[in-house]
Amino acid sequence: SKLGKMLKKFGSEFLRTRFSSILSKRGRSSGTDKLHSALSAIVGEKNAAWSLAAREQHNHDESFHAGGTPENCVWPNSVEEVSEVAKFCSKNHISMIPFGTGTGMEGGVVPQNKTICVNLTNMDRISDLNLEDFDVKVQPGVTRKSLNRELRDTGLWFPVDPGADASICGMAATGASGTNAIRYGTMKQNVLNLEVVLADGTILNTAGPKRRCRKSSAGYNLTDLFVGSEGTLGFITSTTIRLHGIPESTLAAVCSFPTVADAVNTTIQVLQCSIPIARIELLDSFTIDAVNKYSSLENKVAPTLFLEFHGSQKGTEEQVDQVSEIATLNGGSEFSWASTTEERSQLWQARHDCLYALLAQRPGSKCYSTDVCVPVSVLSEAIQYSKDVLDDSGLTAGTVGHVGDGNFHCLIILDPGNEKELLGVKMAADMIAKRAIDLGGTCTGEHGIGIGKKELLKSELGAEGISVMRSIKNTLDPLNLMNPYKVIE
Amino acid sequence: SKLGKMLKKFGSEFLRTRFSSILSKRGRSSGTDKLHSALSAIVGEKNAAWSLAAREQHNHDESFHAGGTPENCVWPNSVEEVSEVAKFCSKNHISMIPFGTGTGMEGGVVPQNKTICVNLTNMDRISDLNLEDFDVKVQPGVTRKSLNRELRDTGLWFPVDPGADASICGMAATGASGTNAIRYGTMKQNVLNLEVVLADGTILNTAGPKRRCRKSSAGYNLTDLFVGSEGTLGFITSTTIRLHGIPESTLAAVCSFPTVADAVNTTIQVLQCSIPIARIELLDSFTIDAVNKYSSLENKVAPTLFLEFHGSQKGTEEQVDQVSEIATLNGGSEFSWASTTEERSQLWQARHDCLYALLAQRPGSKCYSTDVCVPVSVLSEAIQYSKDVLDDSGLTAGTVGHVGDGNFHCLIILDPGNEKELLGVKMAADMIAKRAIDLGGTCTGEHGIGIGKKELLKSELGAEGISVMRSIKNTLDPLNLMNPYKVIE
CATH class of the missing domain: 3.30.70.2190 (Alpha-Beta Plaits)
Structure with a gap:
């Protein structure tokens, strides 16, 4: 089989180098007294934690990607506190990871080095609801379901629906979409403005302090630079989004x-x-x-x-x-x-329930979800290729897809304790993604690059694209402190 | 009157500093033999010109903004030639201005320093038309009308319609929109991928060499960084766009x-x-x-x-x-x-015909168009304020608007030879834009910043936004050779 050949060719080296972050749990160094005190001074004692329990709540998302555990977790209560935390970390060269609901699919919040975790969910204000303009501003603690509950009696709703009850700011960070995107667009089409804290503590409004109009040609599109940046360029501390009328x-x-x-x-x-x-x-x-x-x-x-x-x-x-x-x-x-x-x-x-239904097929199993998106004309071909690769690999998977956008997921069911199976899954997923890229598609329609797809991003974008992305990253975060080792190296 | 007071307050200094680029025609230095020979060697003798006539065709757009005249004009025939021109200019520290149909409204192509003009319209291929996926790739010589003529029998069309028969690549560069945006979106929503030549000659595909699928979360959104960048980050040498079905x-x-x-x-x-x-x-x-x-x-x-x-x-x-x-x-x-x-x-x-109809009201007159966009809930207020300012200034103007987007234009009719009137127009336009910004809007919904709105961009984005934009500009164009003195200083 193709997979067999690849395993033979790359075998354990492949295992060791490419997926080390997935397969090994890195050492969990404990937080230090001094760091904890300094952070507590910014966010308040009760909003900083360095217990192992608290830190282990922040070392994973819904994916398989494992890494380290943050040194400390903080829950700032305002954009100013986020800015102070960033200034402190910047001064002391400490890495920072923004954390929302932890519902990511590509390890975006999983530490890859010594870092602190900044849980933004204490900031949960919904403000500036404009019923005539169909827009509202939300902080990171606001999830799509909690927003829609608040909007219940207004005749408006926020339709972007990735399945999970994710933080809307987190959805902006990931460039999320889901089942309604075919009609209402992805986050990209629905974000009007972002408040962002950069690595050095600068508070930036990507579309200026006040802008919330439907369109603008004023300068570079900073908003869409931060949408999908996966926490690597800054903290998203509020998002101004478009709402839509609930259909008759x-x-x-x-x-x-x-x-x-x-x-x-x-x-x-x-x-x-x-x-x-x-x-x-x-x-x-x-x-x-x-x-x-x-x-x-x-x-x-x-x-x-x-x-x-x-x-x-x-x-x-x-x-x-x-x-x-x-x-x-x-x-x-x-x-x-x-x-x-x-x-x-x-x-x-x-x-x-697809996912749970598939997992129930094999007790004790976990799921890895592919996320390719292709032009719809080659969607059948891409799905068939995926099925062939998975069959060839002896893997069990269901396929579900937002087919109107050309985006589909192979939900691969596997035993997470079986390293060979896990490797097989990753290799199959890579083959599926590479074919998608070759067909004019992308390795990720909505889950992001996170930890596991950095090599695929290179295949997709080419050296020039990666180089431009890296130069933007270097410019905005010269010390590589914002969610390092994600998206690009 | 308010304008009277402002004129009194700022008077001639305002005239001299803020609008010097508009009010004075800078010296027209002639091209040099050596530069001409070097450029001819890249694009071919017949595709390089340094006659005053040729150069003067490239020193203006449809706006009032005047500046210098390019030293030389070249018409490259391929992306490789554009890249060679950029490499040559980069090496010799020569500024470059991309030129399409010259239908811009904010002086985006008007030289502000010694520069060459790169007219991209010889590159006029339409390729990769995918009827099932509703997408196509166009080079800078393809205008929206010429594309729609080509598409006539396919049942598809490209609906973004700024009025002028602009180059689609130029429309991407400006972040154009127009009458159909309320339903079909602006260029931002319709560009899938761009081929760009950076200042140093690097050829970049903003979404990778092949991508044309409907959505992606793969890395930073480089495509939308270049949409609306007005030639200051690179040459757009092809644009992959979404098409739409002609309605029944x-x-x-x-x-x-x-x-x-x-x-x-x-x-x-x-x-x-x-x-x-x-x-x-x-x-x-x-x-x-x-x-x-x-x-x-x-x-x-x-x-x-x-x-x-x-x-x-x-x-x-x-x-x-x-x-x-x-x-x-x-x-x-x-x-x-x-x-x-x-x-x-x-x-x-x-x-x-609005514009021509208004111009016909006053023979020999010209028009300056404002371009603010605001949330629709404050649109009446913004329009009323504009009318008050214009009345107060004794100016004649018609108001037309893409009101579904909150975008409207005051088409101000003026005598271009009357410097005081011109100054009055600019001051009134500034007041209208500042009020729009204050109301949650933008100083430009679709025309771009160009030369005349750099100060307004600062008001709109704030110091942090300008600083991030500048750092991106510096990173991608460290010598400030791409269309310098536009958008940001």
């Missing part, structure tokens, strides 16, 4: 297809007809089977699209007619409807 | 209102109802009157919205019903329809 009508349906290609072709044709679909999610038959077992459902075991339509009553009905016509032409089943809010929640719960 | 149905209408506030309130309510309107343009009564006279039309002389609806047959009809209901509630007139393609062209021709 929401319809959801499920439709199964003979093959993945039929489901993808349906998606392509929906896009070609400019139908403003809100969600179009693919689950392969393996995943459907797992979901059925997990939740005692009776979905047909076949590649399936989960669809959602937002708009006016008439508008959504028209969208449904058009999409069901396209689906039928591609061999799709009748739509199975979720008409009430409860049925709709149940439908999407099934989608969001 | 297009309807256009005109509706007049008792006051500007009524028209703006209609716009706000249309946005609040999430109606996916394609164009919503405001013309004030002064402009309507000018348009009527210019084109022998009989529009009611009142604040008027020009509207366009894109979608399915049913969808556009529903949009029209909703919008006309909202308009009626705000005192709007019956919709006057443009049903055929010809009538629609005529309707929009009237909109695009």
Whole structure:
């Protein structure tokens, strides 16, 4: 097999060098008295911790990536305190990692060297809600669900939905997206302004102190430089975002297809007809089977699209007619409807439960999620290639995808104690990502580079791109203190 | 009057320092033999010019900003030639200005020092058209109209429409938008990848050599750093853009209102109802009157919205019903329809002729266009303030706006030979921009900073923002050779 050959070729060296951060837990040095006192003086005694328990809560995210444990954790209460912490660390050459909800997928918050962790979630203010302009400012402690709860009676919502109840500032840092991106865009399209603390403590408003208008051509786009920078350029201490009107009508349906290609072709044709679909999610038959077992459902075991339509009553009905016509032409089943809010929640719960359903297939297992995104015309090819690689590697995986954007995840189920399996997973994931890059895609549609994809980023961007990114990093963080060893070396 | 006071306060010093670049034509030094020979060796004899006529074609755009005249003009034929020119200039510390169609509005191509001009329009290839993915790659010689002509039979189009038939690469450089942005976004939302030549000749693909997928979280967003950089960070030698499906149905209408506030309130309510309107343009009564006279039309002389609806047959009809209901509630007139393609062209021709109609009011006059953009909730206030400032200054202006985005232009008619009037215009424009910034807006929604708005950029971004922009500029162009003295000092 290809994987067998690669294992033979690179074997243990590959294991040791490329994935050392994943496979070995680095030494956990304890915090020092002096550092703790200095940080306590800034954020207050009760907002600084150096107990192992507190520090170990901040040494991982939802991924497999393991590293060190921070020396100290602090919970600043204001942007000024974040700035003071940064100034102190800058002066003393101490690395800093911003921490939100810890729901990242690529080890973005996992220490790679001696560092402190700055947990920003004490700052949880929602302010400057402008109902006429559809915008609001949120601090890092505000998650998308908590914001949407606050907005409940306003007729507005924030639709970017990566699945996890992530911090909105963290979503900005990661460049997150998810199921609604096809209609409402990713974080990039929804962030209007950021308040950022740079490594040296400078407080920067990326679009100036006040700007929140819908567009601007005023100078370099600093906002989008920080969106997706994964904490390597500074702390995001508040995010001004665009909100959207809750649609008058929401319809959801499920439709199964003979093959993945039929489901993808349906998606392509929906896009070609400019139908403003809100969600179009693919689950392969393996995943459907797992979901059925997990939740005692009776979905047909076949590649399936989960669809959602937002708009006016008439508008959504028209969208449904058009999409069901396209689906039928591609061999799709009748739509199975979720008409009430409860049925709709149940439908999407099934989608969001995929991961747990797959994990339940193999007790004690963990999941590694690939995250490639390709042009939709080559999506079937990329998915088929992924399946071939995973089969070839003897790995078990379900495939789910935000197919309208060309973004899909192979949720690979594995035994985390089995180093050979873990290596196989990483090698398969690399092959899938490299093919995606070759097809005009990206190694990460929404999870970010974090620790594990730095080599892939080089393949994707080329030496010139990496060099420009590095020079920007060096300029804004010359001492390499902000979340070091992430994104680029 | 306020302006009177400001004139008294700042008077001639203001004139001399702030607007020296506008008011004085700098000395036109002639090209040198040696430079010409060196450049000819790179691009070929026939693609280099140092005649005064050729050079004077490249010393202005559509604005008032005047400066020097380039030493030499070159027309490279490939990205490699652009790179060679950059290497040569870098080595010899010669400034470079990228030039496209010369349709900029803020002097972005106007020399501020000894420089050569690199006219990129010989590179005019359209390539990599992907009909299934809705994307295409264009070189700087491709304008939006020429691209849309090429796309005619594909069912696709490129909707970003700043009015002028600008180069798409130039539109990326400026961060242009225009009438369709409310539905299809600005250049920022439509650029997938850029090929850029840096000051030192490095050829960079901002999203890697191949990427053209709809989204990515792979590293820093270099693409959006170059979108809107106005030639100060490098030459944009090709742009990969998103295309859109030509809507099944297009309807256009005109509706007049008792006051500007009524028209703006209609716009706000249309946005609040999430109606996916394609164009919503405001013309004030002064402009309507000018348009009527210019084109022998009989529009009611009142604040008027020009509207366009894109979608399915049913969808556009529903949009029209909703919008006309909202308009009626705000005192709007019956919709006057443009049903055929010809009538629609005529309707929009009237909109695009605004400038000429206003100029015809005062023979021999020229126009200066403001370009602020504000949150829509304060749009009426910003427009009213503008009118007050202009009235107070005794200036004549029509107001037109992409009101759905909160972006409006005061088209100020003036005698370019009258320095006092010109100064009055600039001071009024500054006041309008400063108020917009104070209201959460920007000094430029789509024209860019160029020469004239560098001070305003400081007001808008603050010292920290300017400092970060400058450090990025210094990093990518340490010798300050790329379009110097634009955007930031």
